[in-house]
Amino acid sequence: NAGVTQTPKFRVLKTGQSMTLLCAQDMNHEYMYWYRQDPGMGLRLIHYSVGEGTTAKGEVPDGYNVSRLKKQNFLLGLESAAPSQTSVYFCASSYQGISNQPQHFGDGTRLSIL
Amino acid sequence: GQNIDQPTEMTATEGAIVQINCTYQTSGFNGLFWYQQHAGEAPTFLSYNVLDGLEEKGRFSSFLSRSKGYSYLLLKELQMKDSASYLCAVRVLSGGYNKLIFGAGTRLAVHP
Numbered sequence: 001n002a003g004v005t006q007t008p009k010f011r012v013l014k015t016g017q018s019m020t021l022l023c024a025q026d027m028n029h030e031y032m033y034w035y036r037q038d039p040g041m042g043l044r045l046i047h048y049s050v051g052e053g054t055t056a057k058g059e060v061p062d063g064y065n066v067s068r069l070k071k072q073n074f075l076l077g078l079e080s081a082a083p084s085q086t087s088v089y090f091c092a093s094s095y096q097g098i099s100n101q102p103q104h105f106g107d108g109t110r111l112s113i114l
Numbered sequence: 115g116q117n118i119d120q121p122t123e124m125t126a127t128e129g130a131i132v133q134i135n136c137t138y139q140t141s142g143f144n145g146l147f148w149y150q151q152h153a154g155e156a157p158t159f160l161s162y163n164v165l166d167g168l169e170e171k172g173r174f175s176s177f178l179s180r181s182k183g184y185s186y187l188l189l190k191e192l193q194m195k196d197s198a199s200y201l202c203a204v205r206v207l208s209g210g211y212n213k214l215i216f217g218a219g220t221r222l223a224v225h226p
Binding site: 004031035040041042043044045048050056058090100102103104105106107108 | 118122145147149155156157158159162164201203209211213214215216217218219
């Protein structure tokens with residue numbers, strides 16, 4: 001059972017380039033989330049989705065877009081990468097979010113913007 | 115606003131007991147989670163509290179006082195592998211959906 005899988009694991013981009021981070025989960029979870037984690041700061045929610053075809057903004061959405069075309073996949077896009085987007089990105093998924101069921105995290109994508 | 119405070123770093127000795135505190139001020143409360151995160155790895159779920167009191171799970175216990183906006187994670191019989199960051203996260207209802215607000219984490223170093 002793979003759980004939550006993120007690709008790629010590492011990436012280096014130049015300022016202004018675009019890229020897409022892929023998250024896939026095999027637990028049939030309704031909710032999916034994208035976070036970024038920076039030194040000295042907690043995980044911050046970028047965007048989330050409560051079901052196939054839905055997306056919503058989190059705490060720090062600027063500069064990012066997302067899509068959830070299939071229930072098992074949640075894509076995070078950077079249209080024009082900036083050095084401030086250098087971070088570790090985590091995807092997570094959970095059941096409907098109204099119980100004691102926790103969020104399950106992927107192994108992260110380490111992204112550097114030069 | 116939403117605010118969650120945890121100590122930045124703690125050290126402890128193998129075999130000892132350590133308590134990691136978390137205080138929160140959030141608009142709404144719908145449960146508190148503790149996660150463990152080893153360096154370079156994903157956070158993994160440790161415990162969940164939604165009612166006041168102590169939840170025990172093996173060597174790990176978590177306590178919640180909703181009136182005080184306070185929780186702690188208690189780790190007993192510390193092992194070297196417990197060296198990790200411990201993340202406190204409060205679930206709040208926002209925009210009609212539950213979301214987690216994370217503290218910055220407490221980095222625990224266990225020494226022989």
